[in-house]
Amino acid sequence: MPLSKDEVRHVAMLARLSLEPGDEEFYAEQLSGILAHIDRLQQLDTESIPPTAQVVEVANTLREDVPRPGLTQADALANAPAAVDGFFRVPSIQEEA
Protein backbone atom coordinates (compact mmCIF):
# COMPACT_ATOMS: atom_id res chain seq x y z
CA MET A 1 0.00 0.00 0.00
CA PRO A 2 1.34 3.46 -0.85
CA LEU A 3 2.67 5.66 1.92
CA SER A 4 0.88 8.94 2.59
CA LYS A 5 2.77 12.17 3.26
CA ASP A 6 1.47 12.05 6.84
CA GLU A 7 3.05 8.64 7.28
CA VAL A 8 6.31 9.91 5.78
CA ARG A 9 6.35 12.79 8.29
CA HIS A 10 5.63 10.40 11.17
CA VAL A 11 8.35 7.94 10.16
CA ALA A 12 10.87 10.74 9.54
CA MET A 13 10.23 11.99 13.07
CA LEU A 14 10.73 8.48 14.49
CA ALA A 15 13.95 8.16 12.48
CA ARG A 16 15.09 11.65 13.50
CA LEU A 17 15.50 12.80 9.93
CA SER A 18 14.52 16.35 9.09
CA LEU A 19 12.56 16.80 5.88
CA GLU A 20 13.69 19.22 3.23
CA PRO A 21 11.59 20.47 0.33
CA GLY A 22 10.83 17.54 -1.98
CA ASP A 23 11.69 14.87 0.59
CA GLU A 24 8.09 13.95 1.40
CA GLU A 25 7.22 13.25 -2.22
CA PHE A 26 10.52 11.45 -2.76
CA TYR A 27 10.14 9.06 0.18
CA ALA A 28 6.43 8.50 -0.45
CA GLU A 29 7.10 7.46 -4.03
CA GLN A 30 10.26 5.43 -3.46
CA LEU A 31 9.17 3.62 -0.32
CA SER A 32 5.80 2.80 -1.87
CA GLY A 33 7.62 1.22 -4.83
CA ILE A 34 9.80 -0.92 -2.59
CA LEU A 35 6.87 -1.87 -0.34
CA ALA A 36 4.90 -2.95 -3.41
CA HIS A 37 7.60 -5.55 -4.03
CA ILE A 38 7.77 -6.51 -0.36
CA ASP A 39 4.01 -7.09 -0.22
CA ARG A 40 4.56 -10.43 -1.95
CA LEU A 41 5.53 -11.78 1.49
CA GLN A 42 1.82 -11.71 2.34
CA GLN A 43 1.25 -14.48 -0.24
CA LEU A 44 3.00 -16.97 2.03
CA ASP A 45 1.17 -18.74 4.81
CA THR A 46 3.53 -18.44 7.77
CA GLU A 47 1.00 -19.09 10.53
CA SER A 48 2.92 -22.07 11.94
CA ILE A 49 6.44 -20.90 11.05
CA PRO A 50 8.65 -19.63 13.89
CA PRO A 51 10.60 -16.42 13.20
CA THR A 52 14.38 -16.49 12.77
CA ALA A 53 16.10 -13.58 14.47
CA GLN A 54 19.59 -14.91 14.03
CA VAL A 55 21.11 -18.03 12.54
CA VAL A 56 24.03 -18.88 14.79
CA GLU A 57 24.25 -21.80 17.14
CA VAL A 58 25.44 -19.78 20.14
CA ALA A 59 23.02 -18.43 22.69
CA ASN A 60 23.47 -16.24 25.75
CA THR A 61 27.22 -15.95 25.79
CA LEU A 62 28.30 -15.01 29.29
CA ARG A 63 31.61 -14.00 30.78
CA GLU A 64 32.96 -13.62 34.26
CA ASP A 65 31.94 -10.32 35.78
CA VAL A 66 35.43 -8.97 36.23
CA PRO A 67 36.64 -5.50 35.33
CA ARG A 68 38.73 -5.08 32.24
CA PRO A 69 40.25 -2.04 30.62
CA GLY A 70 37.93 0.23 28.65
CA LEU A 71 38.39 3.44 26.73
CA THR A 72 40.01 6.29 28.58
CA GLN A 73 37.99 9.47 28.94
CA ALA A 74 40.36 11.21 26.53
CA ASP A 75 39.90 8.44 23.92
CA ALA A 76 36.14 8.49 24.35
CA LEU A 77 35.98 12.24 23.83
CA ALA A 78 38.60 12.47 21.10
CA ASN A 79 36.09 12.30 18.25
CA ALA A 80 33.43 14.49 19.83
CA PRO A 81 32.44 17.52 17.74
CA ALA A 82 32.15 19.46 21.00
CA ALA A 83 33.42 18.51 24.44
CA VAL A 84 33.55 20.62 27.58
CA ASP A 85 35.20 19.72 30.89
CA GLY A 86 35.25 16.01 30.11
CA PHE A 87 31.63 15.93 28.87
CA PHE A 88 30.00 15.76 25.46
CA ARG A 89 28.39 19.13 24.77
CA VAL A 90 24.86 19.12 23.31
CA PRO A 91 22.13 21.74 22.80
CA SER A 92 19.69 22.14 25.65
CA ILE A 93 17.62 19.06 26.34
CA GLN A 94 14.91 20.63 28.52
CA GLU A 95 12.76 23.58 27.62
CA GLU A 96 13.04 26.55 29.97
CA ALA A 97 10.20 26.64 32.45
Place this chain on the structure above:
Amino acid sequence: MSELTELTIKEAARLLRLRSISAADLVTAHVDRIQQLDRRVKAFLRFTPELWDKQADQADKRIKDGDPGPLVGIPMAVKDVLCVRGVETTAGSQILRGFKPPYTGTAMSRLFEAGAVMLGVTNCDEFAMGSSTENSGYHPTHNPWDLDRVPGGSSGGSAAAVAAGEAMIALGTDTGGSIRQPAALCGVVGMKPTYGRVSRYGLIAFASSLDQIGPFARCVDDAAITLAAMAGHDPLDATSSDRVGRDVLNNYGEGVEGMRLGVPREYYDVQGIESGVKAAIDQAIKSLRDAGAEIVDVSLPHTDYGLAAYYIIAPAECSSNLARFDGVRYGMFTEDAENITEAYMRTRRKGFGTEVRRRVMLGTYALSSGYYDAYYLKAQKVRTLIKRDFDEAFQKCDAIVSATSPTVAFPIGSKTQDPLSMYLCDVLTLGGNLAGLPGISVPCGMSEGLPVGLQVLAPQWGENVALRVARTYEESSGVKAEVAPLD
Protein backbone atom coordinates in the same frame (compact mmCIF):
# COMPACT_ATOMS: atom_id res chain seq x y z
CA MET B 1 59.06 -3.87 -10.59
CA SER B 2 55.48 -4.03 -11.75
CA GLU B 3 55.44 -7.85 -11.66
CA LEU B 4 55.53 -7.62 -7.86
CA THR B 5 51.96 -6.37 -8.04
CA GLU B 6 50.83 -9.53 -9.81
CA LEU B 7 52.12 -12.04 -7.26
CA THR B 8 50.06 -14.38 -5.15
CA ILE B 9 50.77 -14.73 -1.44
CA LYS B 10 52.66 -17.98 -1.96
CA GLU B 11 54.83 -16.52 -4.69
CA ALA B 12 55.53 -13.39 -2.65
CA ALA B 13 56.31 -15.42 0.48
CA ARG B 14 58.82 -17.52 -1.45
CA LEU B 15 60.63 -14.43 -2.81
CA LEU B 16 60.61 -12.83 0.65
CA ARG B 17 62.08 -15.99 2.21
CA LEU B 18 64.74 -16.13 -0.48
CA ARG B 19 65.48 -12.45 0.21
CA SER B 20 65.05 -11.77 -3.49
CA ILE B 21 62.74 -9.00 -2.37
CA SER B 22 61.94 -7.26 0.91
CA ALA B 23 58.57 -6.38 2.38
CA ALA B 24 59.53 -2.75 1.77
CA ASP B 25 60.02 -3.52 -1.95
CA LEU B 26 56.59 -5.12 -2.05
CA VAL B 27 54.99 -2.07 -0.48
CA THR B 28 56.86 0.30 -2.80
CA ALA B 29 55.74 -1.63 -5.87
CA HIS B 30 52.10 -1.43 -4.76
CA VAL B 31 52.32 2.24 -3.81
CA ASP B 32 53.86 3.00 -7.22
CA ARG B 33 51.05 1.11 -8.91
CA ILE B 34 48.47 3.01 -6.85
CA GLN B 35 50.08 6.34 -7.75
CA GLN B 36 50.04 5.37 -11.38
CA LEU B 37 46.46 4.07 -11.56
CA ASP B 38 44.26 5.05 -8.70
CA ARG B 39 43.41 8.46 -10.13
CA ARG B 40 41.43 6.47 -12.68
CA VAL B 41 40.19 3.52 -10.60
CA LYS B 42 39.56 5.47 -7.36
CA ALA B 43 39.58 2.32 -5.25
CA PHE B 44 41.09 4.04 -2.21
CA LEU B 45 39.77 6.79 0.02
CA ARG B 46 42.87 7.21 2.14
CA PHE B 47 46.39 5.89 2.49
CA THR B 48 48.28 4.83 5.58
CA PRO B 49 51.98 5.54 4.94
CA GLU B 50 52.83 5.65 8.66
CA LEU B 51 51.41 2.11 9.03
CA TRP B 52 52.95 0.61 5.91
CA ASP B 53 56.39 1.95 6.78
CA LYS B 54 56.21 0.54 10.29
CA GLN B 55 54.60 -2.76 9.34
CA ALA B 56 56.91 -3.42 6.37
CA ASP B 57 59.87 -2.73 8.60
CA GLN B 58 58.56 -5.18 11.23
CA ALA B 59 57.87 -7.74 8.50
CA ASP B 60 61.42 -7.52 7.20
CA LYS B 61 62.72 -8.06 10.73
CA ARG B 62 60.44 -11.08 11.17
CA ILE B 63 61.58 -12.60 7.88
CA LYS B 64 65.19 -12.04 8.88
CA ASP B 65 64.44 -13.91 12.11
CA GLY B 66 63.07 -16.82 10.09
CA ASP B 67 59.33 -16.26 10.66
CA PRO B 68 57.58 -18.58 8.17
CA GLY B 69 54.12 -16.98 8.48
CA PRO B 70 52.48 -16.80 5.05
CA LEU B 71 51.12 -13.27 5.54
CA VAL B 72 54.30 -11.61 6.73
CA GLY B 73 54.86 -8.58 4.47
CA ILE B 74 51.71 -9.05 2.38
CA PRO B 75 50.18 -5.70 1.24
CA MET B 76 46.52 -5.39 2.19
CA ALA B 77 43.72 -2.87 1.68
CA VAL B 78 40.92 -2.43 4.21
CA LYS B 79 37.31 -1.44 3.55
CA ASP B 80 36.19 1.84 5.07
CA VAL B 81 33.83 0.17 7.55
CA LEU B 82 36.59 -1.63 9.47
CA CYS B 83 38.17 0.17 12.40
CA VAL B 84 41.91 0.55 12.78
CA ARG B 85 43.04 2.68 15.68
CA GLY B 86 43.96 6.19 14.60
CA VAL B 87 43.13 5.63 10.91
CA GLU B 88 40.25 7.78 9.66
CA THR B 89 37.31 5.40 9.10
CA THR B 90 34.06 6.82 7.75
CA ALA B 91 31.89 3.95 6.43
CA GLY B 92 31.87 5.84 3.14
CA SER B 93 29.75 8.49 4.83
CA GLN B 94 30.06 12.22 5.33
CA ILE B 95 28.48 11.80 8.75
CA LEU B 96 31.70 10.14 9.98
CA ARG B 97 34.18 12.38 8.19
CA GLY B 98 37.24 12.74 10.38
CA PHE B 99 36.37 9.85 12.72
CA LYS B 100 39.46 8.09 14.03
CA PRO B 101 38.58 4.86 15.87
CA PRO B 102 40.03 4.53 19.37
CA TYR B 103 40.61 0.78 18.86
CA THR B 104 41.41 -1.79 16.16
CA GLY B 105 38.88 -4.45 15.22
CA THR B 106 39.74 -8.09 15.90
CA ALA B 107 39.98 -9.26 12.27
CA MET B 108 42.42 -6.47 11.46
CA SER B 109 44.55 -6.91 14.56
CA ARG B 110 44.82 -10.65 13.85
CA LEU B 111 45.99 -9.93 10.30
CA PHE B 112 48.47 -7.34 11.56
CA GLU B 113 49.78 -9.89 14.05
CA ALA B 114 50.11 -12.34 11.16
CA GLY B 115 52.30 -9.74 9.43
CA ALA B 116 50.01 -8.13 6.84
CA VAL B 117 50.90 -4.58 5.82
CA MET B 118 48.08 -2.05 5.52
CA LEU B 119 48.20 0.18 2.44
CA GLY B 120 45.05 2.18 2.98
CA VAL B 121 41.30 2.41 3.28
CA THR B 122 39.08 1.46 0.36
CA ASN B 123 35.91 3.05 -0.93
CA CYS B 124 32.47 1.51 -0.45
CA ASP B 125 28.80 2.28 -0.59
CA GLU B 126 27.81 4.41 2.38
CA PHE B 127 27.43 2.15 5.43
CA ALA B 128 27.88 -0.78 3.00
CA MET B 129 24.43 -0.14 1.52
CA GLY B 130 24.57 -0.67 -2.20
CA SER B 131 25.72 -2.90 -5.02
CA SER B 132 27.83 -0.51 -7.09
CA THR B 133 29.90 1.72 -4.76
CA GLU B 134 28.07 4.66 -6.34
CA ASN B 135 26.45 5.38 -2.95
CA SER B 136 29.82 6.35 -1.48
CA GLY B 137 29.65 9.75 0.20
CA TYR B 138 33.00 10.56 -1.46
CA HIS B 139 33.22 9.37 -5.06
CA PRO B 140 32.37 6.35 -7.21
CA THR B 141 34.98 3.64 -7.87
CA HIS B 142 35.61 2.45 -11.42
CA ASN B 143 35.81 -1.15 -12.58
CA PRO B 144 39.42 -1.87 -13.60
CA TRP B 145 38.17 -3.94 -16.56
CA ASP B 146 36.12 -1.05 -17.95
CA LEU B 147 36.44 2.30 -16.23
CA ASP B 148 32.97 3.39 -17.35
CA ARG B 149 31.43 0.57 -15.35
CA VAL B 150 30.84 -0.04 -11.64
CA PRO B 151 33.04 -2.43 -9.65
CA GLY B 152 29.99 -3.77 -7.82
CA GLY B 153 29.46 -3.16 -4.15
CA SER B 154 29.33 -2.46 -1.45
CA SER B 155 33.00 -3.47 -1.08
CA GLY B 156 33.78 -2.15 -4.57
CA GLY B 157 36.98 -0.37 -3.60
CA SER B 158 38.50 -3.51 -2.12
CA ALA B 159 37.55 -5.63 -5.16
CA ALA B 160 38.86 -3.00 -7.58
CA ALA B 161 42.13 -2.57 -5.65
CA VAL B 162 42.87 -6.31 -5.88
CA ALA B 163 41.77 -6.48 -9.54
CA ALA B 164 43.97 -3.52 -10.43
CA GLY B 165 47.05 -4.94 -8.70
CA GLU B 166 46.95 -2.10 -6.16
CA ALA B 167 46.78 -4.58 -3.26
CA MET B 168 47.52 -8.29 -3.00
CA ILE B 169 44.61 -8.93 -0.66
CA ALA B 170 41.80 -6.80 0.73
CA LEU B 171 39.12 -6.98 3.38
CA GLY B 172 35.46 -6.44 2.71
CA THR B 173 32.15 -7.04 4.44
CA ASP B 174 29.18 -8.97 3.10
CA THR B 175 25.63 -8.34 4.31
CA GLY B 176 23.71 -9.38 1.17
CA GLY B 177 26.52 -10.07 -1.29
CA SER B 178 28.85 -7.12 -0.73
CA ILE B 179 32.01 -9.23 -1.03
CA ARG B 180 30.92 -11.88 -3.55
CA GLN B 181 29.18 -9.59 -6.05
CA PRO B 182 32.05 -7.06 -6.45
CA ALA B 183 34.51 -9.98 -6.57
CA ALA B 184 32.49 -11.38 -9.49
CA LEU B 185 32.25 -8.04 -11.27
CA CYS B 186 35.97 -7.32 -10.87
CA GLY B 187 37.21 -10.84 -11.68
CA VAL B 188 38.75 -11.67 -8.31
CA VAL B 189 38.08 -14.19 -5.54
CA GLY B 190 35.90 -13.02 -2.65
CA MET B 191 34.62 -14.97 0.31
CA LYS B 192 31.88 -14.45 2.87
CA PRO B 193 32.37 -16.77 5.86
CA THR B 194 29.68 -18.48 7.91
CA TYR B 195 27.94 -15.99 10.19
CA GLY B 196 29.97 -16.07 13.42
CA ARG B 197 33.20 -17.34 11.85
CA VAL B 198 34.96 -13.97 11.93
CA SER B 199 34.53 -11.52 14.79
CA ARG B 200 32.57 -8.41 13.92
CA TYR B 201 34.27 -6.40 16.67
CA GLY B 202 35.43 -3.19 15.02
CA LEU B 203 33.08 -3.51 12.06
CA ILE B 204 30.77 -0.50 11.78
CA ALA B 205 27.45 -2.33 11.87
CA PHE B 206 24.92 -2.22 9.06
CA ALA B 207 22.68 -5.28 9.70
CA SER B 208 24.07 -7.18 12.65
CA SER B 209 22.40 -10.55 12.00
CA LEU B 210 23.78 -10.63 8.44
CA ASP B 211 27.17 -8.81 8.41
CA GLN B 212 30.40 -10.78 8.04
CA ILE B 213 33.98 -9.74 7.27
CA GLY B 214 35.82 -11.65 4.56
CA PRO B 215 38.77 -11.56 2.16
CA PHE B 216 39.40 -10.58 -1.45
CA ALA B 217 42.34 -12.13 -3.29
CA ARG B 218 43.49 -13.13 -6.75
CA CYS B 219 43.42 -16.88 -6.05
CA VAL B 220 41.52 -19.25 -3.79
CA ASP B 221 44.62 -20.16 -1.78
CA ASP B 222 45.20 -16.51 -0.87
CA ALA B 223 41.60 -16.06 0.22
CA ALA B 224 41.86 -19.23 2.34
CA ILE B 225 45.11 -18.11 4.00
CA THR B 226 43.68 -14.68 4.79
CA LEU B 227 40.43 -16.10 6.15
CA ALA B 228 42.22 -18.66 8.33
CA ALA B 229 44.29 -15.87 9.90
CA MET B 230 41.27 -13.85 11.03
CA ALA B 231 38.75 -16.61 11.81
CA GLY B 232 38.02 -17.97 15.26
CA HIS B 233 36.41 -17.10 18.53
CA ASP B 234 36.61 -13.60 19.93
CA PRO B 235 35.22 -12.80 23.38
CA LEU B 236 34.49 -9.28 22.15
CA ASP B 237 31.81 -10.53 19.73
CA ALA B 238 29.10 -12.55 21.49
CA THR B 239 27.99 -14.05 18.16
CA SER B 240 31.45 -15.34 17.25
CA SER B 241 31.63 -19.12 17.27
CA ASP B 242 34.13 -20.99 19.41
CA ARG B 243 34.95 -23.31 16.53
CA VAL B 244 38.62 -23.36 15.65
CA GLY B 245 39.36 -20.81 12.93
CA ARG B 246 41.81 -23.01 11.08
CA ASP B 247 39.00 -25.52 10.45
CA VAL B 248 38.31 -23.51 7.33
CA LEU B 249 41.31 -25.28 5.78
CA ASN B 250 40.35 -28.90 6.68
CA ASN B 251 40.76 -31.24 3.68
CA TYR B 252 40.64 -28.23 1.52
CA GLY B 253 43.34 -29.38 -0.86
CA GLU B 254 41.35 -32.46 -1.86
CA GLY B 255 39.43 -32.46 -5.12
CA VAL B 256 35.72 -32.78 -5.80
CA GLU B 257 35.76 -36.46 -6.80
CA GLY B 258 32.55 -37.99 -5.49
CA MET B 259 31.14 -34.69 -4.24
CA ARG B 260 27.57 -33.78 -5.11
CA LEU B 261 27.14 -30.23 -6.33
CA GLY B 262 23.62 -28.85 -6.43
CA VAL B 263 22.38 -26.49 -9.11
CA PRO B 264 19.24 -24.75 -7.82
CA ARG B 265 16.90 -24.29 -10.75
CA GLU B 266 15.61 -21.00 -9.29
CA TYR B 267 19.17 -19.62 -9.36
CA TYR B 268 20.09 -21.14 -12.70
CA ASP B 269 17.15 -19.49 -14.45
CA VAL B 270 16.90 -16.42 -12.26
CA GLN B 271 15.06 -13.50 -13.79
CA GLY B 272 17.36 -11.18 -15.69
CA ILE B 273 20.33 -13.52 -15.97
CA GLU B 274 22.41 -12.62 -19.02
CA SER B 275 23.05 -15.29 -21.63
CA GLY B 276 26.81 -14.70 -21.47
CA VAL B 277 26.78 -15.23 -17.71
CA LYS B 278 24.75 -18.41 -18.13
CA ALA B 279 27.16 -19.71 -20.76
CA ALA B 280 30.12 -19.14 -18.43
CA ILE B 281 28.33 -20.93 -15.59
CA ASP B 282 27.44 -23.86 -17.87
CA GLN B 283 31.10 -24.14 -18.76
CA ALA B 284 32.11 -24.01 -15.08
CA ILE B 285 29.60 -26.71 -14.15
CA LYS B 286 30.95 -28.87 -16.96
CA SER B 287 34.47 -28.33 -15.72
CA LEU B 288 33.48 -29.42 -12.19
CA ARG B 289 31.72 -32.49 -13.58
CA ASP B 290 34.87 -33.32 -15.54
CA ALA B 291 36.83 -32.99 -12.30
CA GLY B 292 34.71 -35.76 -10.79
CA ALA B 293 31.78 -34.01 -9.12
CA GLU B 294 28.26 -35.30 -9.51
CA ILE B 295 25.92 -32.48 -10.56
CA VAL B 296 22.43 -32.70 -9.06
CA ASP B 297 19.26 -30.65 -9.45
CA VAL B 298 18.09 -28.96 -6.29
CA SER B 299 15.39 -26.45 -5.51
CA LEU B 300 15.22 -23.34 -3.31
CA PRO B 301 11.48 -22.73 -3.65
CA HIS B 302 11.35 -19.47 -1.67
CA THR B 303 13.98 -17.70 -3.76
CA ASP B 304 11.36 -15.27 -5.11
CA TYR B 305 10.69 -14.06 -1.57
CA GLY B 306 14.30 -13.63 -0.50
CA LEU B 307 14.74 -10.09 -1.74
CA ALA B 308 11.53 -8.97 -0.04
CA ALA B 309 12.49 -10.56 3.28
CA TYR B 310 16.00 -9.14 3.04
CA TYR B 311 14.73 -5.62 2.31
CA ILE B 312 12.76 -5.65 5.54
CA ILE B 313 15.32 -7.31 7.80
CA ALA B 314 18.42 -5.41 6.65
CA PRO B 315 16.81 -1.93 6.71
CA ALA B 316 15.17 -2.68 10.07
CA GLU B 317 18.51 -3.60 11.60
CA CYS B 318 20.16 -0.64 9.87
CA SER B 319 17.62 1.83 11.21
CA SER B 320 18.39 0.57 14.69
CA ASN B 321 22.19 0.45 14.27
CA LEU B 322 22.39 3.86 12.66
CA ALA B 323 20.48 5.51 15.50
CA ARG B 324 23.86 6.04 17.15
CA PHE B 325 24.90 8.60 14.54
CA ASP B 326 23.54 11.63 16.27
CA GLY B 327 26.44 14.05 15.98
CA VAL B 328 27.19 13.98 19.70
CA ARG B 329 29.97 11.47 20.27
CA TYR B 330 31.56 11.50 16.84
CA GLY B 331 31.14 12.76 13.34
CA MET B 332 29.26 15.64 11.85
CA PHE B 333 27.34 18.09 13.99
CA THR B 334 24.94 20.83 13.00
CA GLU B 335 25.55 24.14 14.74
CA ASP B 336 22.85 26.47 15.95
CA ALA B 337 20.07 23.97 16.54
CA GLU B 338 17.36 25.20 18.92
CA ASN B 339 17.19 21.94 20.83
CA ILE B 340 18.68 18.48 20.76
CA THR B 341 15.96 16.86 18.64
CA GLU B 342 16.44 19.44 15.94
CA ALA B 343 20.20 18.93 16.16
CA TYR B 344 19.81 15.18 15.67
CA MET B 345 17.41 15.59 12.78
CA ARG B 346 19.45 18.16 10.88
CA THR B 347 22.72 16.31 11.43
CA ARG B 348 21.28 13.05 10.13
CA ARG B 349 19.54 14.65 7.16
CA LYS B 350 22.78 16.34 6.14
CA GLY B 351 25.20 13.56 7.02
CA PHE B 352 23.45 10.54 5.50
CA GLY B 353 23.19 10.11 1.74
CA THR B 354 20.06 9.24 -0.22
CA GLU B 355 20.27 5.43 -0.04
CA VAL B 356 21.04 5.39 3.67
CA ARG B 357 18.11 7.71 4.41
CA ARG B 358 15.86 5.58 2.21
CA ARG B 359 16.78 2.44 4.16
CA VAL B 360 16.55 4.11 7.56
CA MET B 361 13.06 5.29 6.62
CA LEU B 362 12.06 1.86 5.31
CA GLY B 363 13.42 0.08 8.37
CA THR B 364 11.86 2.54 10.80
CA TYR B 365 8.53 2.12 9.03
CA ALA B 366 8.75 -1.69 9.16
CA LEU B 367 9.46 -1.60 12.89
CA SER B 368 6.93 1.07 13.75
CA SER B 369 3.83 0.45 15.81
CA GLY B 370 1.10 -1.23 13.80
CA TYR B 371 3.40 -2.52 11.07
CA TYR B 372 5.82 -4.72 13.00
CA ASP B 373 3.82 -7.96 12.55
CA ALA B 374 3.02 -7.32 8.91
CA TYR B 375 6.57 -6.58 7.92
CA TYR B 376 9.36 -7.39 10.36
CA LEU B 377 7.87 -10.48 12.00
CA LYS B 378 6.64 -11.72 8.63
CA ALA B 379 10.11 -11.28 7.12
CA GLN B 380 11.68 -13.20 9.99
CA LYS B 381 9.28 -16.08 9.38
CA VAL B 382 10.12 -16.08 5.70
CA ARG B 383 13.77 -16.11 6.73
CA THR B 384 13.03 -19.42 8.45
CA LEU B 385 11.52 -20.78 5.21
CA ILE B 386 14.58 -19.68 3.23
CA LYS B 387 16.91 -21.31 5.73
CA ARG B 388 14.87 -24.53 5.53
CA ASP B 389 15.13 -24.44 1.73
CA PHE B 390 18.91 -24.55 2.08
CA ASP B 391 18.77 -27.24 4.79
CA GLU B 392 16.73 -29.43 2.46
CA ALA B 393 18.93 -28.73 -0.55
CA PHE B 394 22.01 -29.71 1.46
CA GLN B 395 20.40 -33.09 2.14
CA LYS B 396 20.90 -33.74 -1.56
CA CYS B 397 24.23 -32.07 -2.18
CA ASP B 398 27.49 -31.04 -0.50
CA ALA B 399 27.60 -27.57 -1.96
CA ILE B 400 25.54 -25.32 -4.24
CA VAL B 401 26.89 -23.70 -7.40
CA SER B 402 25.41 -20.79 -9.33
CA ALA B 403 26.27 -17.47 -10.87
CA THR B 404 27.26 -14.88 -8.26
CA SER B 405 25.57 -12.02 -10.10
CA PRO B 406 22.94 -12.31 -12.85
CA THR B 407 24.82 -9.69 -14.87
CA VAL B 408 28.32 -8.50 -15.58
CA ALA B 409 29.43 -5.04 -14.42
CA PHE B 410 26.94 -2.40 -15.53
CA PRO B 411 27.60 1.19 -16.64
CA ILE B 412 28.02 3.80 -13.91
CA GLY B 413 24.71 5.63 -13.42
CA SER B 414 22.54 3.00 -15.09
CA LYS B 415 20.71 1.81 -11.96
CA THR B 416 20.90 4.74 -9.58
CA GLN B 417 17.38 6.04 -10.28
CA ASP B 418 15.63 2.72 -9.61
CA PRO B 419 16.47 1.26 -6.19
CA LEU B 420 14.71 -2.05 -6.89
CA SER B 421 16.81 -2.72 -10.01
CA MET B 422 19.93 -2.15 -7.89
CA TYR B 423 18.64 -4.42 -5.13
CA LEU B 424 18.12 -7.22 -7.68
CA CYS B 425 21.92 -7.39 -8.13
CA ASP B 426 22.01 -9.37 -4.88
CA VAL B 427 19.27 -11.86 -5.67
CA LEU B 428 21.70 -14.81 -5.87
CA THR B 429 23.82 -13.83 -2.88
CA LEU B 430 21.50 -12.59 -0.15
CA GLY B 431 20.04 -16.05 0.56
CA GLY B 432 23.48 -17.02 1.86
CA ASN B 433 23.33 -14.16 4.36
CA LEU B 434 19.77 -14.90 5.46
CA ALA B 435 20.78 -18.53 6.11
CA GLY B 436 24.22 -17.67 7.56
CA LEU B 437 26.10 -19.76 4.98
CA PRO B 438 29.67 -19.46 3.78
CA GLY B 439 29.98 -18.51 0.12
CA ILE B 440 32.78 -17.78 -2.27
CA SER B 441 32.88 -16.16 -5.69
CA VAL B 442 35.63 -17.28 -8.04
CA PRO B 443 36.28 -15.96 -11.56
CA CYS B 444 34.85 -18.26 -14.26
CA GLY B 445 35.58 -16.52 -17.52
CA MET B 446 34.38 -13.46 -19.36
CA SER B 447 31.19 -12.27 -21.04
CA GLU B 448 31.32 -9.24 -23.34
CA GLY B 449 34.88 -8.64 -22.18
CA LEU B 450 33.86 -8.47 -18.51
CA PRO B 451 34.44 -10.96 -15.68
CA VAL B 452 31.84 -13.50 -14.55
CA GLY B 453 31.86 -15.07 -11.09
CA LEU B 454 30.93 -18.59 -10.02
CA GLN B 455 29.37 -18.74 -6.55
CA VAL B 456 29.83 -21.77 -4.31
CA LEU B 457 27.65 -21.94 -1.19
CA ALA B 458 28.20 -24.56 1.50
CA PRO B 459 26.36 -25.53 4.70
CA GLN B 460 27.16 -23.50 7.81
CA TRP B 461 30.78 -24.03 8.94
CA GLY B 462 31.58 -25.60 5.56
CA GLU B 463 34.11 -22.97 4.43
CA ASN B 464 36.50 -25.83 3.71
CA VAL B 465 33.92 -27.36 1.36
CA ALA B 466 33.30 -24.11 -0.51
CA LEU B 467 37.04 -23.45 -0.74
CA ARG B 468 37.69 -26.98 -1.95
CA VAL B 469 35.16 -26.69 -4.78
CA ALA B 470 36.42 -23.23 -5.75
CA ARG B 471 40.04 -24.34 -5.70
CA THR B 472 39.33 -27.46 -7.75
CA TYR B 473 37.47 -25.33 -10.26
CA GLU B 474 40.34 -22.86 -10.45
CA GLU B 475 42.86 -25.64 -10.94
CA SER B 476 40.96 -27.82 -13.39
CA SER B 477 39.49 -25.03 -15.52
CA GLY B 478 42.71 -23.07 -15.80
CA VAL B 479 40.66 -19.87 -15.32
CA LYS B 480 42.68 -17.62 -13.04
CA ALA B 481 42.05 -14.16 -11.69
CA GLU B 482 44.26 -11.77 -13.55
CA VAL B 483 45.32 -8.22 -12.88
CA ALA B 484 43.20 -6.05 -15.17
CA PRO B 485 45.15 -4.74 -18.19
CA LEU B 486 44.99 -1.08 -17.24
CA ASP B 487 48.35 0.19 -18.40
